[in-house]
Amino acid sequence: MNIEIINIGDELLIGQVVNTNCSFMAKELNNIGINVKYITVINDDEKEIEKSIILALQRADGVLITGGLGPTKDDMTKHCLNAMFGGTLVENKSVSDHVRRFFEARNLPYTSTNHSQAMVPDCCEIIFNHFGTAPGMVFKSKELFEGKPKLVISLPGVPFEMQEMFNDVKQILIDHYRPQTIIHKSIILSGISESFLSDKLLNFENHLADLNKQNPERCFSLAYLPDAGMMKLRLSLHGGQRAIEETEFEQVYSMLRKETSAYFVCEEDKNIAQIIGQILTAKNQTLASAESCTGGNIAHTITLNSGASEYFKGGVVAYCNEIKNKILGVKQDVLDNFGAVSEQTAKQMAQGVLKLYDTDFAIATTGLAGPNGDGSDNEVGTVYIAIATKNGETIVKNTCYKTSRSNFIDRVTTFALSELLAILR
């Protein structure tokens, strides 16, 4: 059983908005054993919408659509679906009550444009939108999958509205399709390139191929996903019955873990910041950050995880020498003689914030994100990271990332957190 996702919106085709809806939906669908076979992005054009839905119904077993449900002229999805499924727009009382309350709660009048959100095709089921005004719609197509109609489900494009409605969507899909098993597990490795890893895993991959030959009911696969300073490996199993396959999957996964143990960082379902958080919480230890070139991104990455306040006391963003000296206590002669981007500065930043925040661990970064240099001999991309611990040890590492400013910030964040994780282990 597989789905095609169609994301509608000119903003996606001109790159104004990053399409996070499709990754959210794909992840959620995978968790319930539904495979996403295609993702198509098209513009708000009635003909394109119709053509894409027809194609999707030919090549997939169901269609999920986002976008084009606003009350404005450039929103075509509802009218297009209404025409395709031969319906009539009628007022839905529960939706119009909701939309009216939605505007009343904001002290805004209820206009005819608002009211148009409550007009829905009479040939679909409604999915209630608690956070917005455009309801979701579920249509049953004439095309069949295992004797049942293929579903076409339309959702709003605003991410938090769509996300809040997605539990309902999953339940509808499970009830209708009774999806088969998909199991994924990923691990993150560091310190090995894709080509070396591939050589190292040759026997393992041959073993997977043998297993697939022995039982063609289900299929193992392995994917390599290089990422900033990391290598993600994903083991997947499609098909078969979950109760039976899970045991075999775990055996194969253990084998993969063993083969790659020298490079293992974490399981991907938990990101590095989460693993660090788990370890610190378990040990009842605390962390602080002192950031120059990462400008707050390490603190942000850590605090994206709920429960971060258990172990993260906070940090200092020291974006100028004055603050490095005055607040973090980096000595003026160190800044004068070695510069802000130096081993000595990184070390004193980490030690300074450790003392100031009275934590067990501290993490510090100083580097040249670019695109412009700082007038010193340092190349753009140079970075020093330091980890200080309460027992008085401080390690400093350095590297150089020649890349864009935002990618530099991401890579330094990953680099610093990986080094902290290595020490915590």
Next chain:
Amino acid sequence: MNIEIINIGDELLIGQVVNTNCSFMAKELNNIGINVKYITVINDDEKEIEKSIILALQRADGVLITGGLGPTKDDMTKHCLNAMFGGTLVENKSVSDHVRRFFEARNLPYTSTNHSQAMVPDCCEIIFNHFGTAPGMVFKSKELFEGKPKLVISLPGVPFEMQEMFNDVKQILIDHYRPQTIIHKSIILSGISESFLSDKLLNFENHLADLNKQNPERCFSLAYLPDAGMMKLRLSLHGGQRAIEETEFEQVYSMLRKETSAYFVCEEDKNIAQIIGQILTAKNQTLASAESCTGGNIAHTITLNSGASEYFKGGVVAYCNEIKNKILGVKQDVLDNFGAVSEQTAKQMAQGVLKLYDTDFAIATTGLAGPNGDGSDNEVGTVYIAIATKNGETIVKNTCYKTSRSNFIDRVTTFALSELLAILR
């Protein structure tokens, strides 16, 4: 002239990775007047790749492909393209020299798997990959566009490798297709909902329709893009000749600016943090941040922009009461009597960091990101933001965002920066 983008990768279809490649490419293509008509995401499967390329060559004038170029078994793109275009894989000397140097520089041996990256189809042109080992490939198809072959261009899926190669890609496309005019301009508004804005702009939209009737050579369009706490409006013009259309476009854009002036925040090409940076740089003024619930995201958002060190001295992430008190100087009785999430705490955080960092402006946030409460009466989602200025004024505003943790952080960041911008203006 329009392009279809095909992104290849299982990781995109299971939602493990957000597809930033397509938004980057779409934005860059738009800037040179190339329209992206479809974006298709498919898995690493030779048959799917072939089918999708054939479909793309039917419905678009050129095809850009990312992904599936690694040296491992799950990377199919090169072999598929080689077969489709009837080529033979041969060693490319400049690529093999580069790959060899790439591994030597990292003190790694040059294996046969690495060498496979230097084997390229003899029926394509190469685009050099300075940051990685898989070269880009340009194929000419039998399908024609205005008498010239449609191009099929394959690029690596690793974002920073692809991005670095994209200048070459743009030059190839410009030389080959001589694209027509596309002009976009966007503005960000706040304080008005989509439906009210749509009512307000009815006459303006009718005017656009009239203009399009008068001269069907080119077409104006307006799109509404609601975003966290904001409304983005995008005016576009397709077709015609740039030299002639630019003047008319500017006139229509001025009209739109006038109609929406009461809600205007900024032009979208510059984000709020950039506009703040411009104003502060021009006035030679400085800024600091004191963040609790946003956990460093405000500092991160500001420092993503190069040149931020001109006006941003840094900030404090105060993720516990102890730090709010000890470093930012929030009075203990304020924390005891009003709590960390309160008007009084926000105010003293902003005032504290203003003094500590000796800046002209300071921005502070304290709130309950959730999903868990803090044991107080505050609802999850409650937030107070404060802006302190050197002349002794401090404003505090509060609101409540019932949404996911990461969306909460983004919305509070936008809210706080918008309030700062309003004061700067």
